[in-house]
Amino acid sequence: MLTEWLPNIKLEDFWEATEETFYMTSLALVGTFILGTLLGLLLYLTMKGGIWQNKVIYSVTAVFVNVFRAIPFIILILLLFPFTNFLMGTIRGPSAALPALIIGAAPFYGRLVEIALKEVDKGVVEAAQAMGAKTRTIILRVLLPEAMPALVSGLTVTAIALIGYTAMAGVIGAGGLGNYAYYFGFQRRDFDVVLICSIAIVVIVFIFQFIGDFISNKLDKR
Amino acid sequence: MISIKGLSKHFTTREGALKAVDNLTLDIKEGEIFGVIGYSGAGKSTFVRLLNRLEEPTGGQIIIDQEDITAMNAKALRVARQDIGMVFQHFNLLWSRTVAENIAFPLEIAGYPKAKREQRVQELIRLVGLTGREDAYPSQLSGGQKQRVGIARALANEPKVLLCDEATSALDPETTDAILDLLVDINQKLGLTIILITHEMHVIRKICNQVAVMEAGKVVEQGDVLDVFLHPKQAVTKRFVAQVMGEDETDSYEQLVGAYKEGTLMRLQFVGETTNQALISQLAKTFPIDINILQGKITQTKHGAYGTLIVQLLGADDDLQRVVHYISEETSVDMEVIDDAH
């Protein structure tokens, strides 16, 4: 039945590509979360009026974030080829895509983190200071927990952007559904492959969106 | 307990330097409820935030319980802050934590072990009257309940001083009274010193022993609440007193004098009266006279009744003389004969 409608799909290849997309998205998401949170915190803490107010660090971080956000992802991958090669020992395959994915997405997520932290009630931070809290306590017990729903919905948006990035990376050899659609679908003019890959990506996006919304709602006690 | 010398805070604004707190000197005794009243922008919040150095002083010295707050480094200050509770107008609770978790937060900061923490939280919940709400989130509480959490949290580390910045200003009048009662209760039970910032004279009247009136960064008048009520010197203080006493009566005396030509008109001033509150009925029973209450306002303060009555006494001349003599000699009520028709 399936083979009748979609004669060119090899189920095995399709599953492998799907797994690779999941693999790249998930690992890149973890890396993006860590790096982006650090960038966002750095921006928030060193901004004017921040706890560690520091013009130099703020400006350097802001420039880094803005520059990497400005470069289109497809060009960023090419730009990072030497770096990737140095870091991973190869420029092909899902793992080799990770540095570019993380560096492409973390600045974007960093800005979302900064915005989320700015939304945290200043009075609450002040209350913690009045109790004698250290900055570390304020970050871990006040800022991050109070911003958590926004951090999670930001991460959802970032995850969806990352799925798109993995598809682009796929076209230049990173594997995954983008790779499968391009080499096995588009180049061979087997458009059923392109179609099924599109559907699979939409499904993955929906899954991430659903999980993200669910967690964010669960966390939000406001 | 608290000694403040020459405390200043200057802000640089676009319009130039702004002296939010200007060379302020004050002493606050242990166990006192010390009120600071002033209009918006007077510098009250800046003042109270200087006390725990949420705002860095431009100059001056703050001594709390023999410790020089102004001289402390960051680490010493953090420890000192654990002994200074703070209650905020907008509660400033963590919405991500339950009532019990919010109250536990300062205990976590102070490094209490978990078991002790839970026990202390239970005590505090009982103290502020929130039993049964420990697992609620702030969003599920009323304003008054949120402030109870704020107070419990401020008391968690058994502070020596409680700073309240407009703690009741976001609450309706009934809830305000309940929270003020709670503060008095805490002050008596725990004997801690409370500094209470407000723009409502009602709040001062109800619970404070001492009051300082702030205007443009300075304390313009200070003293015992009753004294300040009775003999307000500065215009700003008079306006605050009028807030609870109604408009200044002096204007309307003249009209009264014109309107009531018979007998004796007198002004009775009740000053923290507890023993002579029934003066009017006493007079009517003791002397063969009639008493007309023409105007007045009596309010209850922490130290008894306070306020003014303007009365007209009708009767024989010598009886009226005896009444005047009786009031001035036998009672603690302040009396002034405004107009003697004779």
Ligand SMILES: Nc1ncnc2c1ncn2[C@@H]1O[C@H](COP(=O)(O)OP(=O)(O)O)[C@@H](O)[C@H]1O
């Ligand atoms: N961070 C700040 N920067 C500049 N001006 C400030 C700052 N905080 C307070 N002020 C000014 O200081 C004055 C006193 O403010 P505040 O202490 O909040 O008064 P209050 O609490 O009595 O209403 C006001 O004129 C206010 O605009």
Ligand SMILES: [Mg+2]
């Ligand atoms: Mg204020």
